[in-house]
Amino acid sequence: xxxxxxxxxxxxxxxxxxxxxxxxxxxxxxxxxxxxxxxxxxxxxxxxxxxxxxxxxxxxxxxxxxxxxxxxxxxxxxxxxxxxxxxxxxxxxxxxxxxxxxxxxxxxxxxxxxxxxxxxxxxxxxxx
Numbered sequence: 001x002x003x004x005x006x007x008x009x010x011x012x013x014x015x016x017x018x019x020x021x022x023x024x025x026x027x028x029x030x031x032x033x034x035x036x037x038x039x040x041x042x043x044x045x046x047x048x049x050x051x052x053x054x055x056x057x058x059x060x061x062x063x064x065x066x067x068x069x070x071x072x073x074x075x076x077x078x079x080x081x082x083x084x085x086x087x088x089x090x091x092x093x094x095x096x097x098x099x100x101x102x103x104x105x106x107x108x109x110x111x112x113x114x115x116x117x118x119x120x121x122x123x124x125x126x127x128x
Contacts, residue, residue, distance in 0.1 A: 008032050008034070008053045008054050008055070009026055009031045009032065009033045009034070009053060009054070009055045009056075009057065009119075010033075010034050010035075010036065010053035010055070010056045010057070010080075011023065011033060011034070011035045011036070011056075011057045011058070012036050012038065012039075012040050012043050012056060012057070012058040012059070013036075013037075013038065013039050013040045013043070013058050013059045014035075014057075014058070014059045014085065015059075016037070018059070018085075018108075019035045019037075021112075022057065022115070023035060025112035025115055025116060026115070026116070026119070028112075029116045029119070031055075031119070034053070040058050040059070040069050040073075052077050052079060052080060053077065053080050054079070054080060054081065054123070055080060055081045055083065055119060055122070055123065056073060056077060056080050056081070056082050056083070057083045057084075057085065057119075058073075058082075058083075058084060058085070059084075059085050060084040060085055060086040060087070060105075061086075061087065067096050067097055067099075067100035067102075068100070070082060070084070070097060070100035070101050070102055071100050071101055073101070074100070074101035081103045081104075081122040081123060082101060082102050082103050082104075083102070083103060083104040083105075083106060083118060083119065083122060083128075084097060084102055084104070084105055084106070085106055085107070085108050086105050086106070086107055086108065087107065087108055088107075089105045089107060093105075098127060103122040103126075103127055103128070104118045104119075104121070104122045104127060104128035105128070106118050106128070
């Protein structure tokens with residue numbers, strides 16, 4: 001099992017209910033979580049002074065279909081791992097997302113254990 005030292009996780013653009021659930025699951029797994037209610041694009045524009053999180057989880061319903069915001073997040077936070085919550089993980093979407101810099105896709109409504117497994121995997125440098 002991967003040793004967890006308090007990892008700074010930033011959750012962007014998720015609903016209050018989703019954010020609270022994600023925080024509870026990740027807190028229980030030993031992660032240090034911050035939440036912003038900003039939409040992803042607005043967050044990127046306003047985050048210039050923010051310290052770099054080690055992991056960013058964001059709602060895929062909040063981004064352009066062409067994944068340009070993923071490239072922007074990757075440029076702004078080059079060492080952070082990027083996990084997108086999505087409604088559907090079809091192969092074309094996964095390929096475009098990975099090409100744009102995503103590290104993982106997790107479907108909305110997945111069990112907490114699935115999210116924690118994805119986070120642990122991407123924090124070791126793998127894709128999910």
